[in-house]
Amino acid sequence: MDNMTRLIAEYASSLSFAELPAEVVHGAKQRMVDSLACAIAAYECKPAEIGRRLARGAVPERYPGRILGFRERTTAESAAFVNSAMIRNLDFNDQYPGGHPSDCLGALLALAEASGADSRRLLSGMVVAYELFVRLNDAMDLRMKGWDQGFVIGISATAGLGHLLGLQPELLGQAIAIVSVANVPMRNTRAGELSLWKGAATAYATRNATFATLLATEGMTGADRPFEGKHGLWDLITGPFTLEPFGGRGGPFRTPQVQLKYWPVEYNAQLVVWAALELRSKVDWRELTEVDIGTYKFAYSEIGSDPEKWDPKTRETADHSLPYIFAKTLVDGAIDLKAFEEPAYRDPALRPLMAKISVRIDDKVDAIYPKVVSMKVQAKTADGRRIAFEPRDPLGHNNNPMQDKDIDAKFLAAAGPVLGGARAKQALERWWDLENIADISAALDLLDVTAPSGGSKG
Numbered sequence: 001m002d003n004m005t006r007l008i009a010e011y012a013s014s015l016s017f018a019e020l021p022a023e024v025v026h027g028a029k030q031r032m033v034d035s036l037a038c039a040i041a042a043y044e045c046k047p048a049e050i051g052r053r054l055a056r057g058a059v060p061e062r063y064p065g066r067i068l069g070f071r072e073r074t075t076a077e078s079a080a081f082v083n084s085a086m087i088r089n090l091d092f093n094d095q096y097p098g099g100h101p102s103d104c105l106g107a108l109l110a111l112a113e114a115s116g117a118d119s120r121r122l123l124s125g126m127v128v129a130y131e132l133f134v135r136l137n138d139a140m141d142l143r144m145k146g147w148d149q150g151f152v153i154g155i156s157a158t159a160g161l162g163h164l165l166g167l168q169p170e171l172l173g174q175a176i177a178i179v180s181v182a183n184v185p186m187r188n189t190r191a192g193e194l195s196l197w198k199g200a201a202t203a204y205a206t207r208n209a210t211f212a213t214l215l216a217t218e219g220m221t222g223a224d225r226p227f228e229g230k231h232g233l234w235d236l237i238t239g240p241f242t243l244e245p246f247g248g249r250g251g252p253f254r255t256p257q258v259q260l261k262y263w264p265v266e267y268n269a270q271l272v273v274w275a276a277l278e279l280r281s282k283v284d285w286r287e288l289t290e291v292d293i294g295t296y297k298f299a300y301s302e303i304g305s306d307p308e309k310w311d312p313k314t315r316e317t318a319d320h321s322l323p324y325i326f327a328k329t330l331v332d333g334a335i336d337l338k339a340f341e342e343p344a345y346r347d348p349a350l351r352p353l354m355a356k357i358s359v360r361i362d363d364k365v366d367a368i369y370p371k372v373v374s375m376k377v378q379a380k381t382a383d384g385r386r387i388a389f390e391p392r393d394p395l396g397h398n399n400n401p402m403q404d405k406d407i408d409a410k411f412l413a414a415a416g417p418v419l420g421g422a423r424a425k426q427a428l429e430r431w432w433d434l435e436n437i438a439d440i441s442a443a444l445d446l447l448d449v450t451a452p453s454g455g456s457k458g
Helices: 004-016 020-041 045-054 076-089 103-110 121-140 150-165 169-181 197-217 233-238 267-281 296-305 322-330 350-353 361-367 404-419 421-432 441-446
Strands: 064-066 073-075 287-297 357-361 377-383 386-389
Touching: 004 121, 004 150, 004 169, 004 233, 020 076, 020 103, 020 121, 020 404, 020 421, 045 076, 045 197, 064 076, 076 103, 076 197, 103 121, 103 150, 103 197, 121 150, 121 233, 121 386, 121 441, 150 169, 150 197, 169 197, 267 287, 267 296, 267 377, 267 386, 287 322, 287 361, 296 322, 296 357, 322 350, 322 357, 350 357, 357 361, 404 421, 421 441
Parallel strands: 287 357
Antiparallel strands: 064 073, 287 377, 377 386
């Protein structure tokens, strides 16, 4: 076992709930409630439906996995895939530069019952995954090297699951080695015309993490030096790196720094919505002749460079399209889930306005990202007026964090139509009290979309 594997395994094995400061516990609960809202809102999504079809009828004697919202039990790895697919599908879940740590939660929630762990261990396992996710992304920045976030999700979910199952460092190190050498996905997933796989790629990574963890519990051993050895990660992709000291081990806890989303669009487009609303307050969109948007390099690469973003033909492309999101908000005065239904994003009436929007990298905007998220908007009208402004830090950014009331509103808006208003409120209250839940099964039962007041599919 190399030093990096040992460092990760020992932290994941040794952290305890008692070590978590109150603000870290609260921050974890905020992100758990937020993630459950995203999952419930997406319970009918195609990737989860596909995963459920394949999962049916397979319930192992050991470690049955629970599928969120449906009371179904199946293999742990299948449940992890379906759960993370629901959390991830709408691109409404939390984010940290490099990806979405809440994608790990599908695995932890799949095994929360079968592990026999209490709700406090579920929370501390979540913190393990989040703390590791942040540090690995800070150290490696894989997305700028062309590799996808599933690599970090796989390791982080494995560490969180190992903690949940109470694995000792040697066993957990084997699981980390297995998932590390077998789970290095390409970022082509998020280029060009995006497919269903955009929202399912990290669900696949949590599935792999779950299987790797359970393989290790049964005696499977992994590569001896997955990070530091010959043909390992350092050798092939990243070069040597160090991790910031972990929370509770000489470093700060970073979980509360993971950002939440107010609008149902990918994170780089959060400010795009607010900017469009501000421009809408200044001018009638019908008067616009051009809109020039200066943004940071990563936003340009993700949502403002590919030609497909000016003519989205899939939901996944539309929610990663700066011109579509900006134009749709200008016309409608808001953006909601209906904006990503096929008739909306294929609407030919919106294309002329989208064609007036240009996107470029602005060096000054890029220089202050990610500490400050900003953009420059310059618009011209038919009568020659020029409008310029520079919005900053959308609601949910660390400089402008969402409050509990914002998360409550998001949860109730997502869960109310599915679970019914009364049960949605009951579920919200129960999950806010996660550290004191005596029966995790009962708390999961409250999310059942097939109950009489819930959704239509079973």
